[in-house]
Amino acid sequence: MYAFDVVRPSSLDEAVAALGEEDAQALSGGQTLIPTLKQRLAMPSKLVSLTGIADLQGVSADGGTITIGGATPHATVAAEAGSFPALAQLAGNIGDPAVRNRGTIGGSLANNDPSACYPAAALGAGATITTNSRAIAADDYFQGLFTTALDEGEVVTSVSFPVPEKAAYVKFEQPASRFALVGVFVTKSGGDVRVAVTGASNDGVFRWSEAEAALSGNFAPEAIDGLSVSGDDMISDLHGSGAYRAHLVGVMTKRAVAAANG
Amino acid sequence: MAEITLTVNGRSVTKSVKGNTLLVEFLREDLRLTGTHVGCDTSQCGACVVHVNGKDVKACTMFAVEADGAEVATIEGEAAPDGTLSAVQAAFQEHHGLQCGFCTPGMVMTATALLRDNPKPTEAEVRDYLEGNICRCTGYHNIVKAIMAASGQDVTSIAAE
Numbered sequence: 001m002y003a004f005d006v007v008r009p010s011s012l013d014e015a016v017a018a019l020g021e022e023d024a025q026a027l028s029g030g031q032t033l034i035p036t037l038k039q040r041l042a043m044p045s046k047l048v049s050l051t052g053i054a055d056l057q058g059v060s061a062d063g064g065t066i067t068i069g070g071a072t073p074h075a076t077v078a079a080e081a082g083s084f085p086a087l088a089q090l091a092g093n094i095g096d097p098a099v100r101n102r103g104t105i106g107g108s109l110a111n112n113d114p115s116a117c118y119p120a121a122a123l124g125a126g127a128t129i130t131t132n133s134r135a136i137a138a139d140d141y142f143q144g145l146f147t148t149a150l151d152e153g154e155v156v157t158s159v160s161f162p163v164p165e166k167a168a169y170v171k172f173e174q175p176a177s178r179f180a181l182v183g184v185f186v187t188k189s190g191g192d193v194r195v196a197v198t199g200a201s202n203d204g205v206f207r208w209s210e211a212e213a214a215l216s217g218n219f220a221p222e223a224i225d226g227l228s229v230s231g232d233d234m235i236s237d238l239h240g241s242g243a244y245r246a247h248l249v250g251v252m253t254k255r256a257v258a259a260a261n262g
Numbered sequence: 263m264a265e266i267t268l269t270v271n272g273r274s275v276t277k278s279v280k281g282n283t284l285l286v287e288f289l290r291e292d293l294r295l296t297g298t299h300v301g302c303d304t305s306q307c308g309a310c311v312v313h314v315n316g317k318d319v320k321a322c323t324m325f326a327v328e329a330d331g332a333e334v335a336t337i338e339g340e341a342a343p344d345g346t347l348s349a350v351q352a353a354f355q356e357h358h359g360l361q362c363g364f365c366t367p368g369m370v371m372t373a374t375a376l377l378r379d380n381p382k383p384t385e386a387e388v389r390d391y392l393e394g395n396i397c398r399c400t401g402y403h404n405i406v407k408a409i410m411a412a413s414g415q416d417v418t419s420i421a422a423e
C-alpha cells in the first residue's frame with residue numbers, strides 16, 4: 001500500500017469537510033477498498049473513516065419504509081431488517097460472517113460492483129439513496145460498471161426501502177467468492193412488479209422490463225416462459241459465458257418469483 | 263503516524279502506528295502476537311480472524327487505527343492464564359480438528375464467535391458459518407465435529423474419523 005493517513009471523524013459534517021481535501025477518500029467497512037489499496041489500484045492521501053459516525057448507523061422501520069444508515073454493516077441489516085425479510089436475507093448471505101461484520105451498505109452501493117447483491121435490492125425495491133446533499137432514486141443512481149450518480153466526496157448517509165408486499169432475492173453463487181454469478185431481486189407491490197438483475201450484465205445491475213411487464217399481469221414463474229435476455233451484453237469470464245449467464249437470468253427470476261409467492 | 267490505545271486480550275496497549283498498518287501487522291509485528299496468521303492477505307481464508315468488540319473480523323482487512331479504543335481478542339487470550347484450554351480449543355485437540363494447524367487460530371476464533379451467538383448450532387449452521395475459513399488439510403470434517411462437541415452436543419453419530 002502507498003502511504004496515507006486515516007482519520008475517524010465522529011460527525012458527518014467533519015467527514016464531508018475532510019473528504020473535500022484533495023485525494024481524500026471515504027473508508028467504510030474496507031472490505032473492498034483495503035484489497036484495492038493493497039493492489040495499489042488507488043492512491044488516496046487520506047482515508048476518512050465513516051464507521052465512527054453514529055448518525056450513519058442502524059436500521060429503523062417507519063410505516064411502510066425501512067431506512068438503513070449508510071455505514072451499517074451487513075450483519076446488522078441481517079439481524080434487524082426483519083420487516084423486509086428479503087433484504088435481511090440478502091444481507092445475511094453476503095460473503096462470510098467476518099465480511100458481514102465489517103462491510104456496509106453504503107460501501108456496497110458506492111462501489112457498485114457488477115456482481116454485488118445490494119444494488120439488486122436497491123433497484124428491485126425502488127429504494128432512495130440519500131447523501132449528504134440530496135436524495136437519489138435507485139433508477140437514476142446506478143450508471144454502469146462501478147459507476148454511480150455520486151459526485152466526488154459525496155457520502156451515502158442512508159438508504160430507504162419501501163417495503164414491498166412480496167419480495168425475494170435469489171443468487172446463484174460464484175462458489176469461491178460467494179458474489180452473485182447471477183442474482184435476481186423481485187418485488188411486487190399491488191400491480192407494480194420490479195425485477196432487478198445483478199452479476200449478469202456488462203453494464204452492471206439492470207431492470208428486466210419484459211419480465212416485469214409479464215409478471216405484473218400474472219405474478220407466477222410461468223409468466224416469463226418464452227422470455228429471454230440476450231447473452232451478447234452479458235459478462236463472459238472463466239466462471240460462465242454470456243449465454244450461460246443469460247440463461248441463469250431466466251432461471252433465477254423464476255425461482256425468485258416462486259420464493260416471493262412463498 | 264497516529265497514537266492508538268486499545269485493549270488486547272484484556273491488557274491496555276498504547277502505540278504509534280502508520281495509517282496503512284493493518285490490524286494483523288500490528289498484532290504480529292508490533293505486539294509480537296504471532297498466533298494470528300496471514301494465509302492469503304486477500305480476505306479469503308480466515309486465518310487472521312480476531313474479535314474486535316466481540317465481533318469476528320479479518321484482521322488483514324482492517325487498519326490498526328480503526329481499532330483505536332476497541333477491545334481486541336486474539337487466539338493468545340483464549341486459554342486461561344494457567345494454560346487450561348478454552349472449550350473450543352480443547353474440542354479441537356480431542357477431536358483432531360487440526361493437522362498442520364495453520365488455519366486453526368482463525369477457526370477457533372470464528373467458532374468461538376459462532377457459539378457465543380448460537381450456543382447449539384446444527385451441523386449445517388456450523389458449516390455455513392465457516393464459509394470464510396479455509397483449511398487445506400483436514401477436509402473440515404473434524405473441525406465441524408470439534409465445534410459441535412464444544413457446543414456440548416453429542417458427536418458420536420458424526421461418522422468417519
Ligand SMILES: Cc1cc2nc3c(=O)[nH]c(=O)nc-3n(C[C@H](O)[C@H](O)[C@H](O)COP(=O)(O)OP(=O)(O)OC[C@H]3O[C@@H](n4cnc5c(N)ncnc54)[C@H](O)[C@@H]3O)c2cc1C
Nearest residue numbers: 028029030031032033095103104106107110116117156178
Ligand atoms: C470475501 C468477500 C466476499 C464478499 N462477498 C460479497 C457478496 O457475496 N455480495 C456482495 O454484494 N458483496 C460481497 N463482498 C463485498 C462486501 O459486501 C463489501 O463490504 C462491500 O462491497 C463494500 O462495502 P465496504 O463497507 O466494505 O466499503 P469500502 O471497502 O470501505 O468502500 C468501498 C468504496 O465505496 C466508497 N464508500 C464507502 N462508503 C461510502 C459511503 N457511505 N458513501 C460514499 N462512498 C462510500 C469507498 O470510498 C470505496 O471507494 C465480499 C467481500 C469479500 C472480502
Ligand code: FES
Nearest residue numbers: 301302303308322
Ligand atoms: S489472511 Fe486474512 S483472510 Fe486470509
Ligand code: FES
Nearest residue numbers: 361363397398399
Ligand atoms: S490444519 Fe492445515 S490448513 Fe487447516
